Amino acid sequence: MSPTREDRAADGGLVIGRVRGIDIRLSWSVVVIVVAVAWSLADGLLPEFAPAYTTGEYWFAAALLSIAFLVGLLAHELGHSLVAARENVVVDSITLWLFGGVARLSSSPSTPQRAIRIAAAGPAVSFALGVMAVAGAMVTGGLVGVSLGWYGAINLLLAGFNLLPAFPMDGGRIYQAWLWARSGDEGAATRKAAAVGHTIGGALVVLGLLEVLFAGAIGGVWLALVGWFVREAARAEVQRVVVIEPLRHIPVAEIMTTAPQRVLADGSIQSFVTELILGGRHAAYPVVRADGSVVGLITVNAVRALDRDAWPTTTVGSAAIPLEQLTVVAPDANIADLAAAMERDRDARALVMDGQRLVGIVAPSDIARLITAVELAGPTGAAIETVAS
Ligand SMILES: [Zn+2]
Structure with missing residues (x-):
């Protein structure tokens, strides 16, 4: 976000x-x-x-x-x-x-x-x-x-x-x-x-x-x-x-989570919260249409911004951060460039796309882990x- x-x-x-x-x-x-x-x-x-x-x-x-x-x-x-x-x-x-x-x-x-x-x-x-x-x-x-x-x-x-x-x-x-x-x-x-x-x-x-x-x-x-x-x-x-x-x-492919769990765009926020926020392990999920094309990313923060009464009637697709606002990288992009792009984009994940196809997702923690291995902190x-x- x-x-x-x-x-x-x-x-x-x-x-x-x-x-x-x-x-x-x-x-x-x-x-x-x-x-x-x-x-x-x-x-x-x-x-x-x-x-x-x-x-x-x-x-x-x-x-x-x-x-x-x-x-x-x-x-x-x-x-x-x-x-x-x-x-x-x-x-x-x-x-x-x-x-x-x-x-x-x-x-x-x-x-x-x-x-x-x-x-x-x-x-x-x-x-x-x-x-x-x-x-x-x-x-x-x-x-x-x-x-x-x-x-x-x-x-x-x-x-x-x-x-x-x-x-x-x-x-x-x-x-x-x-x-x-x-x-x-x-x-x-x-x-x-x-x-x-x-x-x-x-x-x-x-x-x-x-x-x-x-x-x-x-x-x-x-x-x-x-x-x-x-x-x-x-x-x-x-x-x-x-x-x-x-x-x-x-390359980004080395640290991304491959085949991330996707959420359907026309499902409701209510069922998304019940199934994935409460039951799942992640704070953000890629949102796809039935044909598999990517719509954007739904995050815990995006859900938090919604009125609770609206959960049953709001679709995941309409609450998602649209693809155009997300950091999107190719699997062979290097992590230095990705880190710089995500620095400006604190809350979000980067989607890894091979052309139109979603192949992975990178969380800031994935990069942080790698950086810690090299050296902590530093602008x-x-x-x-x-x-x-
Ligand atoms: Zn100058």
Whole structure:
């Protein structure tokens, strides 16, 4: 069953919109960015470089700029996401938070060339925004000119900073894909790029702390936090590779339950509950028509959502999750891709179909068991992260 929008929102911030099926989320921590950016502009940079305006005018420009800054971060992530979609990588969501943006991908690019195009798209968008704003600053003046100048500079900085070869930042992803293209070994490339990312993250922490010690700058705290974040993200990526890589070589057929018990679509929920929920061993069953064609999946949760009085008159087929909303895989698909698809689909089972024919079913516990055998936990979805600077 697909999680509801509310569930998903609770996962990682407020859903503020959707672009081509991608949830755009706002974490509450972006308030810190908005306030910090607006304050430093209204109370410092704008009056310094564009004197003789009123306090109200400075705050108005600063508020607009801090919103524009968020829009710039979103544009950067959309750059990654729209190119990813074109490269056959499914994008789940974009979240804006304290350290910038995160585009969560639920599968990985299949070739290093694709990975490079996806990683480069974000900085390319920031660079283009930066150049346009700087050009605007050159043909205007006063408060507008200074505002555009700041916006251009911050976006150029964002493009440059994210191109640091600190995996999993964009530059590090390009470096990883380059290593991958050279050696053909994606896992080894990730491990090497992540080791470099870990080191650069550590260097940023040290730089940030030195800045705090010797310059007393609040920016140093931020830099140190970013460095720590990059270190942790590099560690998580290595863990992901360690867990996911072996699954890439195992077909779904090896872990699926073959010939799962089917339920007829025109039977009633009442008899389904009596016979299979109370008497059976599973929490979900494939639903078929009399001719054997698959209708969908009936789950305990779907039954729970129904009014008990309606059980005798509701057919299993009408309460089932339709086939189009289910994760459907071929028996020879690999488990790494299936795990990523099911990650987004917490409650449901994946149906294994050989063409139109149902041959098996996979429960999350089947994959969990396998992953436990490799190593417990670790996030499964890759993420493209932008660090705001
Ligand atoms: Zn990026």
